[in-house]
Amino acid sequence: MIELHYSPGNANLAPHFILEDLNADFHLVKVDRSINAHKSADYLKMNPFGRIPVLVDGDLVLFEAAAICLHLVDSLPGNDLAPALGTPQRAHFYKWLMFLTNTIQPDVLVYYYPDRYTSDENGGAGVKAAAENRLIDYYTRLDEHLGENGPYLLGGTFSAADYYLLMVSRWGRPLKTPPREMKNLGETLKLIMDRDAVKRAFASEDIKPPFV
Ligand SMILES: N[C@@H](CCC(=O)N[C@@H](CS)C(=O)NCC(=O)O)C(=O)O
Structure with missing residues (x-):
């Protein structure tokens, strides 16, 4: 098992x-x-x-x-949960998954643990503020993409990358412009959260609303 x-x-x-x-x-x-x-x-x-x-x-x-x-x-x-190997859709699936894990996820860590990213004992606030601005910019670009090509990252086809999108968007809850407030991204997050798998996972990890 x-x-x-x-x-x-x-x-x-x-x-x-x-x-x-x-x-x-x-x-x-x-x-x-x-x-x-x-x-x-x-x-x-x-x-x-x-x-x-x-x-x-x-x-x-x-x-x-x-x-x-x-x-x-x-x-x-x-x-x-992923398009067929060797297809252009599979390539776009890799692209989005890598973007989420390589670009958004590291900056989430900078945002939550800014002191790890500076040797200046007073530098944390500035590091955090810069990470917050970068994150809002990334989520905004995702929002634009979903407005043009949504509702999912691969258009009409749901994939495992959308589950990753929900995970990294949840981490943006405290931002001054959180992902849930972005028009297209917010709608996409609602669609993903409507899936039974998500409801079961939140329940078994004992995660309570608001989820994003
Ligand atoms: N790139 C790793 C990052 C994992 C990661 O940073 N996990 C966090 C929790 S979300 C963690 O273990 N933090 C504990 C620590 O940094 O000591 C992955 O995607 O698995």
Whole structure:
């Protein structure tokens, strides 16, 4: 059985949505962040970077949320969460997933942990403000894309990248212009949150509304 090591609302959410969507045989293993369990010797054997999530699938131990998502859509049978290999749509699927994980996700970390990104003890506020502006700009570009080519990242076709979009948009809740308030992105988030898989994942991670 697949194991997903998680902490509520962390980067495990997108893999969790996929597991729920595909009715996979899996269970959740909670990582107790209050005691830094993700820095324990046992956890570091699975992910030497001490980050959440980790997926264990038989002999395979995998970290990096986007890699886990790709592994799940590649390996779990009977799913249409990614376009066919080798097609232009598949290429766009990779593009959006990589944009979300390579561009938005790192700046979310800068926004939440600005002191890690400066050696100036008074520098955190400026680092955070700059990250906030970059994030709002990225979400705004996504909003424009969805206005022209929505309602999903791949147009009319829902994909696992949309689950990733919901995860990273949730993290934008405290921004001065949050993703939920953007016209097209806000509508897309509502559509994604209407899926049973999302409702089940939020419930089992004990995440309460407002979700975005
Ligand atoms: N690129 C990694 C980032 C994972 C990550 O930063 N996870 C956060 C939680 S959302 C974490 O483990 N934070 C704990 C820490 O930084 O000590 C991924 O996508 O899996």
